Amino acid sequence: MKETWKFLLMIFAFLTCFYFPLEMLPFRNPVFEAFALVQWYAREHVLLCLVPAFLIAGAISVFLSQASIIKYFGSQANKFLAYGVASVSGTILAVCSCTVLPLFSGIYRRGAGLGPATAFLYSGPAINVLAIILTARILGWELGIARVLGSVVFSIAVGLLMHLIYIKEERSRKNTGALLAGEQDSSRPLYQDVLYFTTMIAFLIFANWTKPQAGEYGIWELMYRAKWYLATGMFGLTGVMLISWFQKKERTEWISSSWGFAKQIMPLLFFGVLIAGLLLGRPGGEGLIPSWFIENSVGGNSLEANLFASVAGAFMYFATLTEVPILEGLISSGMGKGPALALLLAGPALSLPNMLVIRGVIGTKKTLVYVSLVVVMATISGILFGTIAD
Numbered sequence: 181m182k183e184t185w186k187f188l189l190m191i192f193a194f195l196t197c198f199y200f201p202l203e204m205l206p207f208r209n210p211v212f213e214a215f216a217l218v219q220w221y222a223r224e225h226v227l228l229c230l231v232p233a234f235l236i237a238g239a240i241s242v243f244l245s246q247a248s249i250i251k252y253f254g255s256q257a258n259k260f261l262a263y264g265v266a267s268v269s270g271t272i273l274a275v276c277s278c279t280v281l282p283l284f285s286g287i288y289r290r291g292a293g294l295g296p297a298t299a300f301l302y303s304g305p306a307i308n309v310l311a312i313i314l315t316a317r318i319l320g321w322e323l324g325i326a327r328v329l330g331s332v333v334f335s336i337a338v339g340l341l342m343h344l345i346y347i348k349e350e351r352s353r354k355n356t357g358a359l360l361a362g363e364q365d366s367s368r369p370l371y372q373d374v375l376y377f378t379t380m381i382a383f384l385i386f387a388n389w390t391k392p393q394a395g396e397y398g399i400w401e402l403m404y405r406a407k408w409y410l411a412t413g414m415f416g417l418t419g420v421m422l423i424s425w426f427q428k429k430e431r432t433e434w435i436s437s438s439w440g441f442a443k444q445i446m447p448l449l450f451f452g453v454l455i456a457g458l459l460l461g462r463p464g465g466e467g468l469i470p471s472w473f474i475e476n477s478v479g480g481n482s483l484e485a486n487l488f489a490s491v492a493g494a495f496m497y498f499a500t501l502t503e504v505p506i507l508e509g510l511i512s513s514g515m516g517k518g519p520a521l522a523l524l525l526a527g528p529a530l531s532l533p534n535m536l537v538i539r540g541v542i543g544t545k546k547t548l549v550y551v552s553l554v555v556v557m558a559t560i561s562g563i564l565f566g567t568i569a570d
Contacts, residue, residue: 187439190446197222197450210458213465217457217497218450229279230446232384237282238438239380241290242430243373253292266299267335268307276498276528278449279384280304281537282441288541294350298550299339301538306529307331315504315524319511322569323521330525330561338553345549368425376421383414445537452533456497459532475510478519481566483559489519490558493527494535494551503528518566526558 197218205212240249253262280301288297307328316324343350389407392400403410422431461467477488498506507520530551539547 194222210467213461213467214454214457217462218453221453228387233279233282234438234441236380237286237441238434240286241437242433249290249292253296262296263299263336263339266296267303267332276305278533281445285541294346295339295343298342299335302338302529303335326521326565327524334557341553372425379414379418383411386411448536449533452536456532478515481516481518485519486522486559486562489522490526490555493523494530494555495532497531498528516566517569518562521565522558522562525561526554530554
């Protein structure tokens, strides 16, 4: 009964955010911006981004063999394979800094090492192929190439540093034996698990395929026109596989695990998005920190400008691909090329809601170290790129 009330409360909160008539409010200030950002997030990201991500995370924790995750992503796994796969995962998953969280939580709690898991956490929202193409086309090929190289190197470097900093704890985590207790490999053939997860990820990608810019045709336009046919097809295939290949007990555990991720992550995301909107507003809106202050603080290529861009980007929330038009506006207002790259490397991979959830998964200290590594490396990369570009 308690779980039912929690579920109904979350549904009520979502519907309130989705349908609340903000245009009828008499005030226009940071409080309005905060609620407007929450409503935008509820309408654009919950149903098609977060819900599929929760279901994928639940499937990872139930259907995917724990022994397999430890084999490929555990602390004793082949480092080249583990970090190589984690660092390029973003080219497949077109997710934002919040949508990647259930997936990160799923593989980490299933036994992935801290290093590969944080490499995946950074890579997921940082280097999806659509964002890279859009960056190069709108902001220039220099920033596009720098973003690709920086993101791949960042994900590997951050993961390796997190592993080295907490290497004793990682060894202890493995030696406890808790990760392997009672685990049995699935009796299903490997190809069935691979196909099942492929269709789930494909649905997530197609359902969130963004509309190309006006006048742009080609494969991206065709994919956008066919997105709902493709998404519906993937959804149907997923359902057929779920019924045909998985037992009823597994399906029940899958729903229960997905609900567990939702209970943990959704409240933190709600408050995180609310606070981010209050402080920074929406694109085109004003929060407590005015946009002119940000624009005036990121000119040139000084240490202060790059550090400010990294920190501001780390706390702002960027939906998938929205960082490019926002950055375009900042550059036109005088933002330097170095700070622009710093924001690109820190912004899409981090946000205040993202940090709150990460803290719930790996703890406060590890979260602070992870965020600090991203900010410091983004700052240094911005200074180097700004020097070379100028």
